Each structure stands twice: as structure tokens, then as C-alpha cells.
Amino acid sequence: MSEAVTHAEHHTSTGVDNRMLMMWIFLASECLFFGSLISTYLIYQGESLVGPLPGELLNIPITSASTFVLLMSSVTMVLAVYGAQHKEFLMMKLNLLATIILGTIFLGFQVVEFTEFVHHGLLLSTNQFGSSFYLLTGLHGTHVGIGVIYLISLLIGSSRRNGLGKDAGLNLEIAGLYWHFVDIVWIVIFTIIYLIPS
């Protein structure tokens, strides 16, 4: 990726920074994590003995809106990484802030959605749909939440006297990797839960 930014004293056998490599491998692990959750959801599709069922609850227009918000956050994330790599720190900070806000809005959508569903009688324990839906989307939301906290920490770190130091580009790139991954997982989830059954 951007070898120029990984500074020389962290020489590695492959040329990829250790932290970056670890993030890549960690995301491979995460693929299996979400893979298991999604498989569970698919296996229990149509296995609910009582309602409410997905067709009665899922609100595709609203969730499309929240999906759009999350997608936009990937765009701002890319811009934040670009800013960091080209030492345009104002651009970096503004886009980080935008990403954080968009991520939070996505979580807000999820809270509203969950509240709505509970209101219509879908609890975690109501049926197989409830169990597998809440577990999958809830754990995805947790990942987004952790990502938001991660980005907030970077934003705070970048406002210190010497900012994120010479590692700024690398730090943002690693965070970006995580953020985009969580985004992509959402697209898969959105497709499987919301789009395909209808």
C-alpha cells in the first residue's frame, strides 16, 4: 500500500508494517466470525414457530437509508486516510469527524429499528428470527460501535501537540481497513436479511 509512509526504522521481512499485517489477519478471523453468524441466520430462516416474522417487520426504505449513511462513512474515511497520508491534517480531522458522525447515525438507526421491533413484539427470545436477527445485527452494531470509539480516540490523539506523529498515515490506514471491513459486512447482511427474502 503506502510504503512511503511506513517509516524505515520499522523494517519488516515483507515490507508491510506489523500492525497493518495483524489487522489484515485479524479481519480474516472476523470473516469466519460473521460467516458463522450469517450461516446461523440462514439456517433458521423460516424456522420460526410463532410471529412476528421478517416480512411483517423489516422496513427496507429506512434501512436502505441507514445503509447509505454507512456507505458514505466509507467515503469520508477514505478522505481522512488521504488527508493523513498527504499531511493535510485539517482534511483528515474533518473527515474523521464526519466518519464518526455518520457511524453514530447508523447506530442511531439501529437503535430505532430495534425499539420498533420490540414494540411489535419481537424479543430476543420470541422466535428463531428474533434470536438470530438480534445476535447478528447486534454484534455487527457492536463492531461499528467499537469502530466509532476507535476513530474518536484517533481524533483525540490527533489534536495533541504533535498529533499522531509520523505514524499518522499508517494509523489511519489501519483504522480505515477495519472500518471498510465492517462496512462490507453490513452490505452482505443487508443483502441477505433485507433484500433477498422480498
Added chain:
Amino acid sequence: MATATTSMSQSHQKSGVWDWLTTVDHKKIGVLYGVSGFSFLLLGGIEALLIRTQLAVPNGTVLDAELYNQLFTMHALTMIFMAIMPMGASFFNYFIPLMIGARDVAFPRLNALSYWIFLSGALILTSSFIFGGAPDGGWFAYAPLSSEDYAVGRAMDFYTVGLVVLGLSSLMASLNFAVTIINMRAPGMTMMRLPVFMWMTIVVNFLLILSLPVITVALAQLYFDRNFATNFFSPAQGGDPILWQHLFWVFGHPEVYVLILPSMGIISEVLPVFSRKPLFGYAAIVFAGVAIAVLGFAVWSHHMFTTGLDTVPKIVFSASTMAIGVPTGIKIFNWLGTMYGGQIRFTTAMYFSVSFIALFTIGGISGVMHGSPPIDTQQQDTYFIVAHLHYVLFGGAIMGIFAGIYYWFPKMTGRFLNETLGKINFWLMFFGMNLTFFPMHFLGLSGMPRRVYTYDSGFGWDAWNMVATIGSYILAFGILIFLFNFFKTMRQEPTAGNNPWDGATLEWATSSPPPEHDFDVIPEVRDRDPLWYDRDNNIQQPEPPEENHIHLPPPSYMPLIMGFGVALIGIGALSHLAMTGLGVAVVIYSIWGWVLEPID
């Protein structure tokens, strides 16, 4: 990361308790893992002896059914997750940097954190004995034995929470080790020059990285079933107990390779050195290891042949199971080929390694037998399976670990374990283990089910059970001899030089025990067997410079605190939400401290 600064002159007492609690030195962490793992091996051994004592005679009365169920469950969990895995991690920790020519692992503090989380998980799981009873549903915890209707009380929650915490530790350690081996190799150490032990290590790490998330999801679902009234595994509400089995074994089968591959790596180091010959077919053994890992993800349903699988999946999983015997066989021939024509030195480490080949082969053969569905239908849940798994796990994994202990002890301590006691240790273990586990083949074939707390006489099982119990005591006596040998050796002067066995790999290029910074000068690698190459070509190790300024990461207590926070979260999941909240606060505090800690 590893280039953080501390002046080497920081000359405070380097062996106090505080030093062990805050160490980020991979060698010390390796020792911590090793000592903890061995302690749990003893605990698991005591559990096994209790089981064997109960089964010595028909209608035994030493244990009641309830305690018996707890003991066989905890025996397996202890041996797998708290003894063999951490002893493997101990060798990984100690020898990865030394064998690839690095000064530490990629993330030293993360390494310490992995250990503290491991210890938390192990203590949480073990403490279940005193908090209302240990898990008793078998190590694979099939529903409904694990569901809230049949497993009342907290026992199975200790299982889910304990295993998630232990898994977190393994995941962190595996990420760290994988990055270290890929990224921190000495100049000239290409991937195809890595010692085979390093190759097996990286394969194990990737197996864990890709299988732990699956069991984590399954454990979360089980925890939710038991605590939040979901119905993932209860059929009455539309759930499916078989899903648990799939998720468990998608993890579980790779896990058995996680247990055996480190030992395969160890004997691949020991055999060439004591045959004075390079390993036969390096590339084949490496690719076989990788093939085992890949195939290992495609065989899990061989544990489920009796769950009513369709014919096609049965055929597929049977075929893949038998296919995995091929790379395994390749390795066996490589080891034999290594010894063939060599000048063999019969050290204790060599005894253990050779016995590994023989015993593991027996276990492999019985494995292929129950890879056939109709045969497995007879053997499933009988003592035949118990015989199989102990030939591969005791005859394989444990014998390999002992080979590693005898081989590397001089490097780790500068002292030789006594060879005579070593041989006695070996023969008692070898004889005891065969006496214990071989009769189990007969017991299984004559129908004795596993996991029954007693049996009536008149089935023809009495004699073999008595033999097995006697064997287990002989085996235990062998382990006691090892302990005696250990303590005796530790009182002697360190006399082993850098390379007492004339080893070929880099760890033998530095002093025994190695200095804190591992190598005075990072070695240059010119061959797959670097020290033999240098020896044969009269290449001298470069002299260390007069003024050697090496930067090592400073000790840190943040890993300890974060490990404690994770423990609190786990305890909270078993007791009160407030405890979890406290744990989260501690973790957040320590992340903060971790990031802001001066390391540059």
C-alpha cells in the same frame, strides 16, 4: 514496536515477583506459559487417575455419577485448553524469536496480555469446582446436555465463559506469532528456510485464527440460550441441536491439529539433530503440514456420522477424512527417512521423538478406521474412540512435548536434564501409556461405552479395565520421575555451552540461557540449517561490537491490568452485571494507559 527504548543499564533485581508480573520478554512469558501448562497437566492427570481408579473394578464406588461426569469433562478441557495448548504456546513464545533470529515477538505487550488472559480463563473454568460444580456435559457439550433444562446451575456457564476467555487469549497470541514469523525474520531467513517447527507454528496459528471465531459464536449462542432464553439449540422452539455440533466441530477438528502440529514440529527438529542428518524432504513435510491444515477444515462431520447425515455428505466427509491420512503418512515417511542411514544418538529427546512416530501411527490408523461411516457407527461413543484420541494426544502431542522439554532444556536453563532419569521417565511413560490405552481398543470393540461412570461385571470388561488402571499409575509415576529430574537438575550449575547437541538452528547460536536481548548480533542466514552450514564452511559468528546498544521494550503492568479487567468481565458474566461494568472500565483504563505509555 519492538524497538522501544530502555537503557540496558536499568539494573534492578531482574527476577522478583514484580518483574515476572510486568515482563514483556518472550522468554519469560514462555516460562510462565510452560510452568502454568505443566501445572494444569498435573491437575488433569489427577482427574484422570480418579477416573481410572473409579473404573478399576466393576461397580466402583470411589466416585458418584455426578462427580464422575464433572471429572471426565474437566479432564478433557484441562488437558486440551490448559495443558497442551499453553505448553505449545510456551515453546512458541520461547523459540519463535530465537529460531527466526529476532529480538522479541512483534507485539511484546500483547504477548504478556495473552498470558494473563489465558491464566484468567483457566482459573475461571477451574474454579467452577468450588462454585457449585464443574461442567459435566463432556468437552463438546452437546445439546441438550448443555441446555438450561438439563444442565441446571452455573456449570455450563463456566464452560462458555471460560472457553471464550481462553479463546480470546489464543487468538491474540496467534495473531502475534503469525505476524512475528511472517515479518521479523533475520536477513536471509526466507520462508523456505524456516525451521519446520516454525512452519508448524504458523500453521497452528492460522488454524486457530480461522477456527476460534466459529466456536466463539457457538459459545455465545449457548450462553444466550441459557441466560437470555433464546432457542438456538432447543428443538421445541424451532432450534437445532445439530447446529451446535457443526459449529463445534468446525472448530473442534482443526483444534486437534492445533494440539498435534506443535509436537510434529518439535520432533522434526529433534530427529535431524540426533541423526546428524538434515531433515529428509523438507519441502514435502512443510507442504504436508499446510495440506493437513487445509483439509482439516473439510472433515469436521466425521464426528457426526451417527447424527443422520445424508449419504452424500457421509461419503464426502469420509473421503476427506481418509485423504488427510495421506499428508500425515508423508510426514511419517519423512521422519523415518531422516533417521535412515543417520548416525543416531539415543538421547532421551530422541527416545520420545521416535516413540511419537510409532504411537502416533497407531492413532492415525484407528482414525482412518472410524473415518468409514459404517465402522464408525459401531465405534462411536465407545472406548475405541478413547483409545484413538489418546494415542494421538498422549502418544503424539504429549510425547512430542516431552521430546521438546528434554531437547531444549539446556538452551532454556543452561542445564542438562539427567539422561538416566530421563530414560526411566521415558520407559515408565511409554510402558504406562500403552498399558493404559491399548486395552481400550479391545474394550471399545467389545462394546464398552465411553463416559459411563461404572459398569457391571460379566461383559468381559473387567480384566482390561484393571490393566488400564494399573497402566495409568505407572504413567503417573513416570511423570513424577520427570518432576524429580527437573528439581534435581535445577540445583546444578549451568554447564551447557551455546550448542551442546550440535543443533542446526539459530537458537543454538546464542548463549544458554539466552541473554535478554537474545542475540548480540542478529545472525545472517545462508542455509536451511544455518549453524551446520557455518560449521562446514568455517564461517565464524561475527563478534559483538564493543559498545552494544540494544533497545528492548520496557516492562509494563498494563497487560496485567487489562488481563484482570477481562477476568472481571468474565466473572461478571457469571455473577452480576455490575462486575462486568467494572471489568469494562478497567479494560478501557488499561487501553488508555497502554496507548499513552512511553515506549519510544
